[in-house]
Amino acid sequence: MLTAALLGIVIGGPVCPVQSAANISCNLRTLQLDRVCGYNLKASESLKKPKGAWNSANFGEFPWTAAILGKSGNDEFHICDGSLIHPQVILTVASCAKNLSPGRHYIRVGATDPKLQQINEPQDRVIDHIIVNQNFIEKTMENNVALLWFHNPINISADNADLVCLPTTNQEFDDKKCQISILDRNSEDVSDETDDAEETDNEIHSSKPDAKKFDLSIKKVELEIVGKKKCDLKFAKSTICAKSPARLHVCEAKIGSSIVCQHANDPTRWVHAGSVAFKCDDPYEKRADPYINIAKSSLWIKNQLSELRKKGELRE
Numbered sequence: 001m002l003t004a005a006l007l008g009i010v011i012g013g014p015v016c017p018v019q020s021a022a023n024i025s026c027n028l029r030t031l032q033l034d035r036v037c038g039y040n041l042k043a044s045e046s047l048k049k050p051k052g053a054w055n056s057a058n059f060g061e062f063p064w065t066a067a068i069l070g071k072s073g074n075d076e077f078h079i080c081d082g083s084l085i086h087p088q089v090i091l092t093v094a095s096c097a098k099n100l101s102p103g104r105h106y107i108r109v110g111a112t113d114p115k116l117q118q119i120n121e122p123q124d125r126v127i128d129h130i131i132v133n134q135n136f137i138e139k140t141m142e143n144n145v146a147l148l149w150f151h152n153p154i155n156i157s158a159d160n161a162d163l164v165c166l167p168t169t170n171q172e173f174d175d176k177k178c179q180i181s182i183l184d185r186n187s188e189d190v191s192d193e194t195d196d197a198e199e200t201d202n203e204i205h206s207s208k209p210d211a212k213k214f215d216l217s218i219k220k221v222e223l224e225i226v227g228k229k230k231c232d233l234k235f236a237k238s239t240i241c242a243k244s245p246a247r248l249h250v251c252e253a254k255i256g257s258s259i260v261c262q263h264a265n266d267p268t269r270w271v272h273a274g275s276v277a278f279k280c281d282d283p284y285e286k287r288a289d290p291y292i293n294i295a296k297s298s299l300w301i302k303n304q305l306s307e308l309r310k311k312g313e314l315r316e
Contacts, residue, residue, distance in 0.1 A: 037085075038165035038260075038269030055249060057218040059111060062181040063156075064164035064272075065218055066090050067108045068100070068127075068148070068256065080256040081183060083164045083272055084109055086305060087153035088314055091166075092256040093277045093292055094136040097146030102127050107148060110160040111218050120158040125150035129313075131304050133297065141290075142238040144277050145297040147304055153315050164260060165271040166302065167295040171264075173225045173273045178242065178261040180276075182253045184217040221246045223259060225273070231290040238296060240274050243288035250289070251280035259291055 041060025064084040069076050079100070082092030090107050103126060110122035129149040136143045156162050167173075223242040231241035242259065244250050257276040263269035274291030294301075308314045 037163040038263055038266075038271060039162060040270065041159050055219045055221060055246070056184075057111065057181065057220045060159045062111065062218050062220065062260075063109075063158075063160050063162035064260075065109070065111065065181045065183065065258065066092075067183055068092065068096065068105060069108055070105045078183070078254065079105065081254045081258070081276075082107065082148065082256045083258040084154060084156075084161065085163055085166060085272070085301070086314060087156050087163070088150055089305065089308070090148040090150075091258075091272065091275075091294075091301065092146055092148060093275050094132045094144045094146040095138065095141070095277055096255045097130050097132050097148065098136075100127060100130055100148070102130055107150070109154050110158065120160045123154050123158070123161060125152055125154065133300055140238060141235050141277055141292065143297060143300070144238065144292045145275075145294070145301065147301065149308065149313065151313075164258065165263060165269060167271050167273060167298050169295060169298045171271075171273075171295040171298070173240065173261040173271075176225065176261040176264075176273075177267070178223045178225055178259055178273060179220050180223055180244075180250055180253060180257060180259045182219040182221065182249065182257060184219050219249065219252075221249050223250070225261070226288050228290075230288040235278075235290045238293060239290035240293045241288050241290055242274065245286075247280070247286060247289070248283045251283035255279075 040063055041058065066082045066084055068079045068082055068090070070079055071077070080092060080096035082090040082096075085091045106124055106126045108122050108124050110120060127148045128151050131147040131149070133143040133145050136145075138144075154161050221244050223244045226241050226243055228236045228239070228241045230243070231239065240259075253276045255276055258272050259274035259276075260270040261273040263271050272294050274294060277292045278290060280289065305314065309316075
């Protein structure tokens with residue numbers, strides 16, 4: 001278990017030397033953290049979609065999608081999103097994580113749909129530890145990644161919970177099939193406005209907060225990765241650029257929502273290519289948008305996982 005000194009927001013620095021011959025062995029060591037990932041429930045095995053929901057994801061189609069939630073009194077509110085990269089770790093953006101508090105906010109994994117018979121219930125975990133990239137620059141969005149750690153692992157044997165793959169360093173996704181998962185805001189019991197939300201002092205203290213469930217009903221939209229010149233160039237170093245004919249729906253995504261692309265060696269597996277970090281100024285305008293390039297931070301992520309493993313914080 002993490003010591004009391006670590007139960008807080010920690011700024012995570014690099015573990016491997018940046019310029020060193022030791023990089024080779026260090027990188028190989030971090031790559032050993034990879035496990036089977038990126039598989040979802042095949043469409044033929046999943047439940048049918050509700051009629052008329054053209055962009056509703058099938059049950060288990062995005063099993064890594066996580067909602068990051070808080071409570072105000074007895075009401076839940078939706079803060080941002082992330083993706084499951086280890087049974088005890090959520091990957092999100094630093095621009096969201098810097099406003100979270102360990103022991104106070106929590107994550108929920110496991111897609112549901114109130115119109116369909118539920119197979120597996122969603123799983124809640126209170127955030128115990130937050131690691132924000134120490135090199136995060138809010139002005140340029142460089143290194144805009146963070147990890148959320150929780151002690152009790154998510155059960156990834158469930159049909160609606162599994163891991164997404166991390167990209168290799170500087171991996172590109174041109175000409176790959178990519179999709180963004182969007183948590184549908186269809187619950188009347190949950191607030192989507194988080195800026196003015198007031199939280200009570202008596203917050204979440206268990207792995208299953210007592211609140212009416214926020215339904216993780218997921219929508220999906222296909223995206224095309226395009227050249228960076230079609231996006232805002234001031235963010236070019238830290239982003240990938242993508243467009244969709246259904247941009248209006250894409251703009252519904254919360255900060256931290258993930259873009260996944262087909263695995264280079266296996267089209268049935270999915271890799272976390274990008275994360276939402278920008279709000280759409282005009283959702284009706286047809287243009288490409290920038291997203292945080294996860295490949296640029298892939299080594300940092302794997303190094304942080306390696307450090308957690310050394311401390312005995314990751315159950316294998």
